[in-house]
Amino acid sequence: MQDTKEKIVALADQLxxxxxxxxxxxxxxxDPLEIKNAAIHYHFPTKTDLGIAVxxxxxxxxxxxxxxxxxxxxxxxxxxxxxxFNRKHKEGLVCLMGTLSPDYKTFPEPLQExxxxxxxxxxxxxxxxxxxxxxxxxxxxxxxxxxxxxxxLSNLLASLLMSRVMGPKTYGKISxxxxxxxxxxx
Amino acid sequence: MQDTKEKIVALADQLxxxxxxxxxxxxxxxDPLEIKNAAIHYHFPTKTDLGIAVxxxxxxxxxxxxxxxxxxxxxxxxxxxxxxFNRKHKEGLVCLMGTLSPDYKTFPEPLQExxxxxxxxxxxxxxxxxxxxxxxxxxxxxxxxxxxxxxxLSNLLASLLMSRVMGPKTYGKISxxxxxxxxxxx
DNA sequence: TTGCTTACTTACTTACAAGTAAGTAATTTT
DNA sequence: AAAATTACTTACTTGTAAGTAAGTAAGCAA
Numbered sequence: 001m002q003d004t005k006e007k008i009v010a011l012a013d014q015l016x017x018x019x020x021x022x023x024x025x026x027x028x029x030x031d032p033l034e035i036k037n038a039a040i041h042y043h044f045p046t047k048t049d050l051g052i053a054v055x056x057x058x059x060x061x062x063x064x065x066x067x068x069x070x071x072x073x074x075x076x077x078x079x080x081x082x083x084x085f086n087r088k089h090k091e092g093l094v095c096l097m098g099t100l101s102p103d104y105k106t107f108p109e110p111l112q113e114x115x116x117x118x119x120x121x122x123x124x125x126x127x128x129x130x131x132x133x134x135x136x137x138x139x140x141x142x143x144x145x146x147x148x149x150x151x152x153l154s155n156l157l158a159s160l161l162m163s164r165v166m167g168p169k170t171y172g173k174i175s176x177x178x179x180x181x182x183x184x185x186x
Numbered sequence: 187m188q189d190t191k192e193k194i195v196a197l198a199d200q201l202x203x204x205x206x207x208x209x210x211x212x213x214x215x216x217d218p219l220e221i222k223n224a225a226i227h228y229h230f231p232t233k234t235d236l237g238i239a240v241x242x243x244x245x246x247x248x249x250x251x252x253x254x255x256x257x258x259x260x261x262x263x264x265x266x267x268x269x270x271f272n273r274k275h276k277e278g279l280v281c282l283m284g285t286l287s288p289d290y291k292t293f294p295e296p297l298q299e300x301x302x303x304x305x306x307x308x309x310x311x312x313x314x315x316x317x318x319x320x321x322x323x324x325x326x327x328x329x330x331x332x333x334x335x336x337x338x339l340s341n342l343l344a345s346l347l348m349s350r351v352m353g354p355k356t357y358g359k360i361s362x363x364x365x366x367x368x369x370x371x372x
Numbered sequence: 373t374t375g376c377t378t379a380c381t382t383a384c385t386t387a388c389a390a391g392t393a394a395g396t397a398a399t400t401t402t
Numbered sequence: 403a404a405a406a407t408t409a410c411t412t413a414c415t416t417g418t419a420a421g422t423a424a425g426t427a428a429g430c431a432a
Contacts, residue, residue: 154344
């Protein structure tokens with residue numbers, strides 16, 4: 001019955017993305033899964049443990065995805081990243097980095113570390129992709145590739161957040177212009 | 187004693203920016219101000235009322251600031267916007283839009299509306315500033331000015347959030363590159 | 373078949389959050 | 403001078419959060 005444990009992580013992931021870490025409770029998980037709150041504590045003794053599991057799972061998933069894309073040309077790889085965010089947007093969800101960073105200071109250290117680790121993984125991969133893609137002529141942009149990666153990620157992250165508040169079209173407007181900018185030759 | 191009311195709003199603002207809306211409590215305000223939690227309820231019957239006051243105050247402050255800048259050339263006006271975010275970064279704070287958007291779905295409608303109103307005010311002003319600034323040759327960018335405004339705001343918003351998680355240098359890297367991009371002539 | 377582990381439930385505890393009703397002291401209005 | 407208003411405090415209530423101790427049913431292991 002590893003099934004329950006996986007379902008808890010999946011639901012917690014969704015709850016963190018919709019309500020935020022500090023606003024979801026064990027009851028939000030135990031009710032739909034028709035288990036008792038103590039069953040969650042059995043698998044994840046503290047809420048921090050559950051948070052860590054969610055973040056770790058996301059980091060793993062990201063690494064698996066990027067590994068699969070590694071044979072593609074860089075413009076296609078970046079397109080895949082955009083598609084990942086696109087899918088989240090269609091589900092009405094935001095990215096973990098976007099929802100966890102405002103609450104970061106309320107987290108115990110072990111969870112903070114995991115969030116930083118996840119974010120670093122995103123930035124490192126994007127930086128490499130942009131760097132290599134520029135060398136091969138797929139992308140055109142000024143400045144350091146790492147700085148540009150931070151810009152790209154910040155746009156993707158915030159476009160999901162802003163879509164919530166300013167309407168769903170916001171996401172498309174930001175991501176479309178962002179992608180055009182990177183391909184543009186000066 | 188309008189003083190207490192103002193102090194409550196100012197502290198709530200700071201708490202929302204550091205811990206997030208759902209993580210701060212009336213005790214976080216009543217303790218440092220040395221008043222009872224009922225005193226907060228006297229001024230703001232519900233937490234929603236307090237949230238609305240914080241957002242309204244920020245919207246007003248933004249409109250006052252931009253009104254003061256209205257005589258400047260557009261590149262200086264935009265610089266002022268960047269400076270505003272810069273100051274928040276130095277204080278270790280994030281912007282209201284950044285901290286409130288992940289929790290948006292947990293808000294009652296009246297607060298949601300205020301957050302949307304504030305965000306729209308930001309976007310409208312930035313859009314106008316970019317539009318006029320491009321016409322006068324201060325800025326160079328492709329596409330619609332409103333779309334570009336969303337990009338700029340998303341970068342500023344997210345750079346404050348990401349700085350928390352990835353270190354304080356993140357903010358400077360993003361904002362510097364962003365500003366350069368806008369001034370750049372092709 | 374006895375014992376150990378897994379995956380829970382039952383039934384709590386402790387803490388703290390938001391919110392309220394009733395009272396009060398000081399000031400302002402009439 | 404009396405009445406009302408302002409800005410609170412005292413002392414609650416209600417609800418819910420995270421977490422735990424003890425029990426149990428099912429499966430497997432020796």
